[in-house]
Amino acid sequence: MVWAHNTIRNPLCVGDGSNMRAAQTVPVQEFETLPFAWSWRDVLRAAALGELLLLWLTIVQLRDLLAAALAIILLVGLALFLLRGKLFGFVFQMIARVIMWRIPEERVGALILGFLFADIGFYTVTGAASNVLSGATGAAILLPASLATFAVLGLVAAVMCVFQERDSYIPNRAAVNFVTSVLLVSSIVMGIGLLRGNAAAARVLPPSDVKLVTENMGYSQTALKAQAGMVRVELDNHDLFWHTFTIEQLGVNMQVPMQATQQIAFEAAPGVYTFHCAIPGHEMLGMAGTLTVK
Numbered sequence: 001m002v003w004a005h006n007t008i009r010n011p012l013c014v015g016d017g018s019n020m021r022a023a024q025t026v027p028v029q030e031f032e033t034l035p036f037a038w039s040w041r042d043v044l045r046a047a048a049l050g051e052l053l054l055l056w057l058t059i060v061q062l063r064d065l066l067a068a069a070l071a072i073i074l075l076v077g078l079a080l081f082l083l084r085g086k087l088f089g090f091v092f093q094m095i096a097r098v099i100m101w102r103i104p105e106e107r108v109g110a111l112i113l114g115f116l117f118a119d120i121g122f123y124t125v126t127g128a129a130s131n132v133l134s135g136a137t138g139a140a141i142l143l144p145a146s147l148a149t150f151a152v153l154g155l156v157a158a159v160m161c162v163f164q165e166r167d168s169y170i171p172n173r174a175a176v177n178f179v180t181s182v183l184l185v186s187s188i189v190m191g192i193g194l195l196r197g198n199a200a201a202a203r204v205l206p207p208s209d210v211k212l213v214t215e216n217m218g219y220s221q222t223a224l225k226a227q228a229g230m231v232r233v234e235l236d237n238h239d240l241f242w243h244t245f246t247i248e249q250l251g252v253n254m255q256v257p258m259q260a261t262q263q264i265a266f267e268a269a270p271g272v273y274t275f276h277c278a279i280p281g282h283e284m285l286g287m288a289g290t291l292t293v294k
Contacts, residue, residue, distance in 0.1 A: 037171030040160040043179055047154030048078045048113055051120070054147055058240065065216045066240055073116055081109030081161075107162060114158030121151030123241040127257035132193035140259040141193040147240070149186040153179060208234035208263060210291075214243045214256075217282065222289030224275070231293065232265040246278040247291065253278060268293045 038046075052074050058067040128144040156178060161168040209231050213220040215238040224233075235245050237256040245254040245264065250273060254264040270293050277287035 037173075038175045038179065039171045040157045040164070040168040040175050042171075043175050044110065044113060044154055044157035044161055045078075045082065047117070047150045047157060048074060048081075051117070051147065051150040051154060052078070054143070054150065058143070062238060063216075064238075064240060070116065070120065070240075073112065077109045077112030077116060079109070080105045081113060107165065110158045110161040114155055114162065117151045117154035117158060120240075121148060121155055123258065124148035124151055127242060127260070128189065128193075130257040131260050132189065134260065134262075136193070136260055141190060144258050145186060145190045145193065149182060153182055206232065206263070208232045210234070212236070212245065214239050214277075214287070217285050217287065219277075219287055219289055224289060224291040226268065226291065226293050228268060228270045228293050230265055231268045231291075232263060234261065234263045236261045242279055243282065243287070244278040245275055247273050247275045249273050270294055 052071060055067045055071040055074065058064050059071065124144040124147040128141065128148050131140045131144060157175070160175075209226045210224050210233045212224075212233065213236045217239065233245055233254070235243070235254060235256045237243050237258060237260055240258050242255060242257050244256065246252060247266075250266055250268060252264060252266050252275075254262055256262045268291075273291045273293065275289055275291055276283045
């Protein structure tokens, strides 16, 4: 988009009184190039749609129930933010405002999206960073990094839409520069991660005594057996968030980011030990079991 500003110089009279000379009026055009202009509302809408697309792909490819739940919450927040009660009907609008302390549903939508992006961003940013440092490959880098990119964009845009609601409608350079910076950093991180991952692709994990898979917020096995002595456990995390393999009696706490595989080796005497996921709330969802060492 090209903006043109026309400036007209006012006639000036110069001279000593007897000899007056009028300066010619000269039209001057000044051009300012602005490739595109986004408001914070545009950024929030684009981030929500991008995150929704990634969650949908995750549902299709991984059959991830958590991704489905997050997609539903995201849709609710996006609908409240965009539709502003126009398609919900007068009755729904009044009920929503009473239940939500008379807060306009547009702001409620921005708040829902902001909290959702904060939650997704915390796990995906740390997951992507951990996977890059550990030399992971493919989807283990691309998926969390892509989710993290839209989460960071959406979180900042949601904050701006809540606390600067009037200005959030106005296209501004700050929004454009922020989007450009995040996309640039994300591209560099993914590029470095893929290069390091290709170099480490030949790495082979040693044999494990116990292999576990986490999927849809659950362990593939809840009753494990191993021989006394050195026990090696491998955990393959297929979920969108971090999981752990934790045995408090033995001081074991293996943390595994999304789409990653890790191993831990520890000494265990004969006995029965309880293992669980130490991420808050995950044990309540059933992520616990027993390890019997003979």
